[in-house]
Amino acid sequence: LAGAGGAGGADGAGGVVVDVVTAGDRRTVGPFDLSFxxxxHNLIHSSVPIVDNTGVLVNGRLFHPGDSYTVPDVPVExxxxxVGAPWLKVSEMMDYVLAxxxxxxxxxxxxxxxxxxxxTHTGRLREAVEPSGSLVVLRPGESLTI
Structure with a gap:
């Protein structure tokens, strides 16, 4: 699955089929129900063009916003x-998590x-998450079962 906009089904490099999705699309891939x-993409700087970015909600529970502060119109468990990116400002990250x-x-x-x-950033993230939930910090190679 790839970023936002346009029709899917085009062959990518090496014969890989790319299914382009955008907000409102749904797909089922194996055991995963995906909604987009x-x-x-969040603004990096006025000199950098804004590109497509579509977040994904997996099985109605796990949301990955990609490079944006998209707030889905459904509850996120x-x-x-x-927490770190050329476009990220800590105060905006905290407001996003609170939203x-x-x-x-x-x-x-x-x-x-x-x-x-x-x-520092995960400390601020913890402050924003704890009014409604908890924070789990994963190290490389660790996983989280939800």
């Missing part, structure tokens, strides 16, 4: 919460942060 929300109000969140999109920065 949002259409635009588990949120993959971006979504997940029961559980875990930080993603952290590779742009140093260990110190990651600790």
């Amino acid at each position: 929300h949002g259409t635009r 588990v949120l993959a919460a971006p 979504v109000g997940p029961r559980l969140a875990y930080p993603v999109h952290e590779a742009t942060l140093s260990d110190v920065g990651y600790g």
Whole structure:
């Protein structure tokens, strides 16, 4: 599955079939029911064109917004919460998590942060999540069963 906009079914590189999705689309892939929300990447800078970005809700429980602060129009139990990115501002990340109000969140999109920065950002994420739920910080190789 690929970003937002347009019809699906085009062959990608190497004969891979690409199914382009956008907000409001639904797909079933194996055991996964996928619904898609949002259409635009968050602003990095006025000199950088905004591209398509569509978040995905998996089995009605886990939402990954991609590179955006899309708030789905359905409740989110588990949120993959971006904590580091060229477009991310900590205060906006906290407001986003408060708006979504997940029961559980875990930080993603952290590779742009140093260990110190990651600790700072996940601390702020914890503050935003704890009014409605809890935070699980996964280290490389760890997984979360929901």
